[in-house]
Amino acid sequence: MNKSLFKNVCDKVVFERLYAKHSKNLHNFLYYKYGEAINPEDKVQEAFVKLWEKCKDVSIEKAKSFLFTVANNKTLNALKHKKVVLKYNQKPVKSHTNETPEFLLEESEFMQRFKNALESLPEGQRIAFMMNRVEGKKHQEIADILGISRKAVEKRIYTALGKLREQIKEL
Amino acid sequence: MEKKNLLDRWLDHSLSEEERTLLQDDERFRAFETITQAAQYFRSPELDASSSYDRLLNTIETKKKKTNWRKYAVNIAAVLVIGFLTYTTIFSSSNGNYSADFGEKIAINLPGDSQVLLNAKSNLMYSNENWSDERNVAMQGEAYFNVTEGAPFIVTSLFGSITTTGAKFNVSHHSKNYLAVACYEGTIEVAIGNMNYTLNKGEQLSLINSKLVREDIAAPNPTWINNKSYFKSTPLTFILDELARQYELELETESIDKSVIFTGSFTHQDLDTALQSITIPLKLSYTIDGTKVRLVNDDE
Numbered sequence: 139m140n141k142s143l144f145k146n147v148c149d150k151v152v153f154e155r156l157y158a159k160h161s162k163n164l165h166n167f168l169y170y171k172y173g174e175a176i177n178p179e180d181k182v183q184e185a186f187v188k189l190w191e192k193c194k195d196v197s198i199e200k201a202k203s204f205l206f207t208v209a210n211n212k213t214l215n216a217l218k219h220k221k222v223v224l225k226y227n228q229k230p231v232k233s234h235t236n237e238t239p240e241f242l243l244e245e246s247e248f249m250q251r252f253k254n255a256l257e258s259l260p261e262g263q264r265i266a267f268m269m270n271r272v273e274g275k276k277h278q279e280i281a282d283i284l285g286i287s288r289k290a291v292e293k294r295i296y297t298a299l300g301k302l303r304e305q306i307k308e309l
Numbered sequence: 310m311e312k313k314n315l316l317d318r319w320l321d322h323s324l325s326e327e328e329r330t331l332l333q334d335d336e337r338f339r340a341f342e343t344i345t346q347a348a349q350y351f352r353s354p355e356l357d358a359s360s361s362y363d364r365l366l367n368t369i370e371t372k373k374k375k376t377n378w379r380k381y382a383v384n385i386a387a388v389l390v391i392g393f394l395t396y397t398t399i400f401s402s403s404n405g406n407y408s409a410d411f412g413e414k415i416a417i418n419l420p421g422d423s424q425v426l427l428n429a430k431s432n433l434m435y436s437n438e439n440w441s442d443e444r445n446v447a448m449q450g451e452a453y454f455n456v457t458e459g460a461p462f463i464v465t466s467l468f469g470s471i472t473t474t475g476a477k478f479n480v481s482h483h484s485k486n487y488l489a490v491a492c493y494e495g496t497i498e499v500a501i502g503n504m505n506y507t508l509n510k511g512e513q514l515s516l517i518n519s520k521l522v523r524e525d526i527a528a529p530n531p532t533w534i535n536n537k538s539y540f541k542s543t544p545l546t547f548i549l550d551e552l553a554r555q556y557e558l559e560l561e562t563e564s565i566d567k568s569v570i571f572t573g574s575f576t577h578q579d580l581d582t583a584l585q586s587i588t589i590p591l592k593l594s595y596t597i598d599g600t601k602v603r604l605v606n607d608d609e
Contacts, residue, residue, distance in 0.1 A: 157365070162356050169353035179356060183365050190369050252347045270320065271345045272352050277321050295320060303340045306347075 147201055148193035156201050157186060163283050164209055170268040171261045176213050185209035203285060248306065255305035259298055266291050267298035316341075360535065408432045409450075411557035412577070414534075419444070423462070426453040426534055430483070430554040451481040453531055456495075468516075473497040478508070479531040483554075487547045489515040493530055517543065532574060539574040548575075548587065549604075556580050561603040565593060 147153055161182055168178035185208040189196060196204050256264065265284065269275045270291075277295070281288040315332055318324045320341075324332075332338040407427060409415045415427040420437050423444070427433055431450025444462040456462045458475035468488050471480060476495030482488045490499050492508040499506045499514055506514055506523075513526045532539040538555070540548050546567035553560055555577045573590060575583035584595045584602065592607045 154362070157362055158358065161358055161361065165356040166353040178353075179361055182356070183361065183368060186365050187368055249347065249350065252344075253351070256348070256351060268348065268351070268353070271348045274322060276323070292317070292320075299341055299344060302344045303337075306344070307340075 146193060147189060147196055147198060152198060153190065153193070156189070156198070156205075160202055160205055161186070164205055166269065166273060167206065167265060167283065168209060168213060170265045171210075172213055173257070176216055181209045181213050181216075184212050206285075252302070252306055255302050259301060263294045263298040263301075266294035267302075270295050357535065404434075404436045406432075406434045412555050419446070421459060422457045424455040428452065428481075428533055428554075448480065450483055451479070451533070453477075453479045453534055469500040469502060471497050471499050477530070483550060484547070486518050487550075488517070489513065491526055491531065493528075517547070533577070536577040537574050538577065541572050542570050543572070545569050545571050545587075545591070552583060552587070556583070557600055559601045561601065564605050 147156065164185065165178045165182050168176065168181055172178070185205045188208050189201060189205055192204075259267070262284075266280055269280045269283070270277070275283075277288050277291045281291045284291070315324060315328060316335070316338060319329065319332060319338070405417060405419070407415055407417055409427045409429055409431050412429050414429065417425040417427060417433060419425060419435060420440050421444075425433060425446075427448075428451035431448065431452055433446060433448045433452060435444075435446045440460070442460055444456075444460055445465070446463065447465045449466060454462075454464065455477050456473055456475050460474070462473050462475070464471040464480060466480065466482050467485070468482050471478065471490065473495060476497050477493040478495075478497050479489075479491045479493070481490075488501070490497070490508065491513040492510055494510050496510070497508050499508060501516065508514055511525055511527070513524055515522050515524075528539075538548075538551050540551075544567065545565075548571055549560055549562065549567065552558065552575060569591060571587070571591065573586060575586045577583070580597070584597075587593070588595050588604065593604050594607055595605075596603045
C-alpha cells in the first residue's frame with residue numbers, strides 16, 4: 139500500500155507531522171467544547187505525550203481519533219462538568235472613537251446576551267458553529283475533524299444559528 | 310429553494326462575492342452575518358504550535374529515556390555548551406558584557422542556570438563576584454529574565470531596580486518616557502525612584518509619559534521572544550522606535566501624529582508585513598528607500 143506500512147507513529151517525522159496536522163484543531167475543539175476553565179493547551183500536550191508512549195500500538199490512521207479521545211477523557215477527568223465559560227476577547231482599542239456612550243452600552247448588552255446564548259448551546263453545536271463561522275472551516279473539514287457526517291455538521295450549524303438568532307432577536 | 314441553496318453555500322464558504330450580493334436583502338442572511346461578526350470575539354486563543362511542540366519534546370524527553378534522535382541533538386548541544394563555556398571562561402573570566410545590535414536577539418546563560426534573552430539594541434552586564442550572596446545585573450533596553458530560585462537577584466537600570474529571589478519577568482526601558490515591567494512567574498519587587506511595587510505572576514506595570522498603569526496580562530511570555538512585538542494602548546512613537554530597532558531604520562515621520570494610541574503587533578521577520586500592520590489601521594502609508602522609511606498620512 140503506501141508508506142504507512144513502513145513507518146509508525148514512533149518515527150519522529152511522522153509524529154511531528156501529526157502534531158502539525160492535529161494540534162491546532164484539537165486545541166480549538168477543546169476550547170469550544172469546554173471553554174477557558176480547562177487549559178486546552180495542556181490537554182493537547184498530555185494527549186500527544188500519551189500518543190508517544192503508545193506509539194507502537196497506535197497506527198497512523200487511528201492517531202487522530204486516539205488524540206481526540208485521550209484529550210477529551212483527560213479534560214472530563216479534570217473537570218466535573220463546570221459551566222462553560224468563553225472568554226470575551228477585547229475589541230481592538232481604537233485610536234479615537236466616534237460612537238456615543240449609548241451605542242457602546244447597547245453594544246455591550248448585545249455582546250453579553252450573545253455570550254450567554256453561545257455558552258448555553260449544546261457543545262456539539264457550538265463546536266461545529268465556531269469552527270465554521272470563526273475558524274472558517276468548510277463543512278467537510280469539520281465532519282472529518284469530528285468524525286461525523288457532513289449532513290450532521292450542516293444540521294448542527296443551522297440549529298446553532300437558529301437558536302442564536304432567537305436569543306438576540308429582541309434587541 | 311434558490312435562496313436556501315445560496316445560504317447553504319455561503320455557510321460552506323463556497324459562495325462567490327457576486328452570488329453573495331443576491332443574498333443581501335435576505336433577512337435571515339443578515340441575521341446570520343451579525344451572528345458571525347459577534348462570534349469573532351469568542352475565537353479560541355491561538356495555539357503557538359512551535360513553542361508548544363518544543364515543550365512537548367521536553368516533556369517526552371524527561372519522561373522517557375532518551376531516544377536515539379534526541380541523543381544526537383543533546384550531544385551537539387553539549388559540545389556547543391562546552392565550547393561556549395570555554396570561550397566565556399578564557400575571554401571574559403566569567404564576567405559578562407553583552408550588546409545586541411539592531412534586529413539582534415541574544416540568549417545569555419548566567420551562572421546557576423538563570424537565563425536572559427536580550428532584545429535588539431540592548432545591553433547587559435554582570436559580574437559573578439559574590440554571586441552566591443547577591444546576583445547583580447545591569448541592563449539597558451529590553452530583556453526577558455528567567456531567574457532560578459536563590460540569592461537576591463537585582464537588575465539595575467536607569468529607572469531604578471528590580472529584585473527577586475526567582476521569577477520570570479520582562480523589562481523594557483529604552484527611553485525615560487517608556488518603562489514596562491511584566492511578571493510571568495514568581496514575584497518581583499520593582500523600585501522606581503523612591504516608590505516600590507510588587508508584581509505577581511500575570512501582572513504588568515507600565516510608566517509611559519509619566520502615567521502609571523497596572524494591569525493583568527494573559528500571555529505566558531513576552532511576544533518579542535517569538536519575533537513579534539505587541540503593544541497595548543501605547544503611543545505610536547514608542548512603537549516606531551521599536552520598529553526602527555528591529556529593522557535598523559531611519560524613520561521620517563514629520564507629517565504624522567506620533568502621539569496616537571495604538572494597540573497591535575508587528576513581526577520581526579518581514580518589514581513590509583510589519584509596516585502594514587502599523588500603517589493600515591492608522592490610515593498611513595509608507596515608502597521604503599534603503600534603510601529610510603517615510604510615513605505619511607493616507608490622504609497626502
